[in-house]
Amino acid sequence: MRLTTYFVPTLKEIPADAQMPSHRLMLRAGMIRPLSAGIYSLLPLGWRVWRKVIEIIREEMDRIGGQEFHLPALNPRELWEETGRVAAFGDTMFHIKNRDYVLAPTHEEIITSIARGSVRSYKDMPQIWYQIQTKFRNEPRPRSGVVRGRQFTMKDSYSLDGSWEGLDESYRKHHEAYCRIYDRCGLKYFVVGASSGAMGGSGSEEFMVESDAGEDLCAFNLESGYAANIEVATSAVPPVGRLEANPPAEKFATPFAKSIDDLVEQFGIEETRCAKSLVYFADETPYLIFMCGNDQLNEAKLQSALGVSHVRPARDEELAELTGADAGSIGPINLKTPLPQIADRRIAHANGMVSGANENGFHYRNIDLDRDAAITAYHDLRMVEEGEPDPLGGRPLRVKRAIEVGHVFKLGTKYSEAMGATFLDAQGREQPIIMGSYGIGVERIVACHIEQRHDDDGIIWHPNIAPFHVQVTALKIESPLVRESSERLYTDLREAGFEVLFDDRAGLNPGFKFKDADLLGLPLNVIAGEKNLKNGNIEIKIRATGERRILPIGEAVEACAALLDELRKT
């Protein structure tokens, strides 16, 4: 394409609203334009990159036997009522006003509805069905450019199997395909164990790209290979255990102690001997929860431990009503209302604990959780902290922010049971189809790629997803020598099979063209300037390294081919 006619509106100035480098560069390079919060138009250059990524995904999905579908985004609400997900999504799902339709935020329901009509026998499986399509989610707060939008492109696939071993195999295939996809897109990523959430299922992993702008936290240790989303991460932090002496619980006045730190400071109590008491509502049932010292409650763990779809902390007035005291003075003894009680494993069966007396200004010491509390279960409920020993070998954990670029998920039979998608097994018994669901965010791949590959001047595309392979830059195209040579280069490179962007604009200074070229960030820039052409030479600049090579014009095509092969390996 020629820049004289191709629509690439680059920006010299940085758009004020964009914070992330990838967001700024996509705007500046003329790839996208914002339309509304979390909604972007893809301009020709941006769309070329999307198509490259999509093609890589398509090839890898086909390689594992995936079959491409194209499912409707407009869905009857009724279908979503069958699985209870209209309520589960709540405001996150878009509802059409003048007809009873919703805009699909994902496609488990549609897939299951097709399967229940047409998959009847174990002989019909396994199946891997996928599509690459626009998804709609009414995100309360879109952010980070295309990373969290209300409308976005997603590759979603679904596996249908007649056995749990079959599901394991479909899951493994997806895992492998995903690794190949990210590798081919030139992304540095890592895989973490992830929460299956409230939607059921037996296992799930996320593909993560480290980024300060990420919305997820991951705990990992590179040596041991442990890596998990903070929502499920555990550590080998030692349990508190029991003390020899076990005197009766004793109330004492703590008029100025509102926090664990206050108790530690004012009464010399060991932090780990404090049982922090929290009240949470789990699907409308209040629970009293005990944590060790200053350990943070991990709400995702609480949610899955209790098997509920929603948890929230009790409000101040609810606290007073249920316990008789305010936050900071709550505990297991003398509760105003009996509450179901659970606790973190770290303080399992501990004694000698200090906790609130359910009376403002008083605490109890020498609490034996087995004797004085009514704890029904101990769960892993705590948020791991940086530096804690990892659960595999006790090496220190690191906690980093990351962006989720993919998620593989063993769904099991939740949807097939809810919607009656069954098959007959070899014994003639009716069974629910065993499903998996797997997603990749296309715009997140592009954004993360730019996050990882850019400098102060612009983007540094990996050849596999660069919008074009090579730029030809004609300096002073008004000169007949430059015009003629650059036109020939443009033609020769295209005939050799390269995708070429030709900066044939007149009246622009070399500096201006170089800046634009660096911003667009194509892997190679073949520069045709009068100075070198007079000696029969051109110059090739490698975007990634800044290296420049001067060589005879006749060798340009060959050199580009060799350099691109090199660059593909990075």
Add this chain to the structure above:
RNA sequence: CGGAGCGUAGCGCAGCCCGGUAGCGCACUACCUUGGGGUGGUAGGGGUCGCGGGUUCAAAUCCCGCCGCUCCGACCA
């Protein structure tokens, strides 16, 4: 949904406190100039100052309401 900030030309911003001719840089158009890192110049075009209401002789500016956008937090199956 809580907290903060911002809406003035395509983009980035000033003007607002203290009411009285709507301004700057970039971009755009024409011509000249320059030609290896966003050249320099001359002359131009482009704005219901987010929307609605109010106060006033007079509102971008003061008051009320709404809408939109961004950031922090909550949420994110």
